[in-house]
Amino acid sequence: MFVSTMVMESGTLTLYKRACILDHVTEKYALLLNYSDTANMKRILFLLLISTTAVAASDDETAFTRAKQFNVWYLEQINADxxxxxxxxxxxNYVTVSTLKKLRHAQDPKYSDSEFYDADFFTKxxxxxxxxxxxxxxxxxxxxPVCLNVYVAYGVKYEHVVIDxxxxxNGLWKIQSVAGIPDAVGNK
Structure with missing residues (x-):
């Protein structure tokens, strides 16, 4: 987002511009740079390009955070029976609507025999x-093309790995499916 202001200093009218970008983590605008009308536009475009790359990286970090939060919470629930x-x-809050619909359908006693899983869906x-x-x-x-695959390891030695x-x-990173890595140390 660009913001412009005009200021009269010493009888000279100067146009000042500010380039801002929305920080998706804090949901606030961050000032990228201030410049006057005589600033080098190539520099501004370069800074905007770098900032969009940073936003994409922070978006991946959000997916990482959500994957870790979910796995910690889920394992705590299972450990608490x-x-x-x-x-x-x-x-x-963590799993897509379509995936939950399928998983809950599989839990229905009328269908559970035909859709039996040999391992926990999320931990494999x-x-x-x-x-x-x-x-x-x-x-x-x-x-x-389908998703961002986040590799999550469990255990003190991180011997069990799943791919979320x-x-x-709806604007939130959620788990659509999970795969296991059978060749990881300790995975069976």
């Missing part, structure tokens, strides 16, 4: 170690 898919709706494991909730780390990411396929839904 709660099942987040059917117990309450806090999970709705039948066993959840006690230290997983306190040892969650986002280790890397990559993107494809993150998509934006």
């Amino acid at each position: 709660k099942y987040p898919i059917t117990d309450g709706h806090k999970i709705d 494991s039948q066993y959840i170690a006690d230290d997983w909730a306190t040892s969650v780390k986002v280790i890397t990411s990559d993107s494809d 396929c993150m998509v934006k839904e």
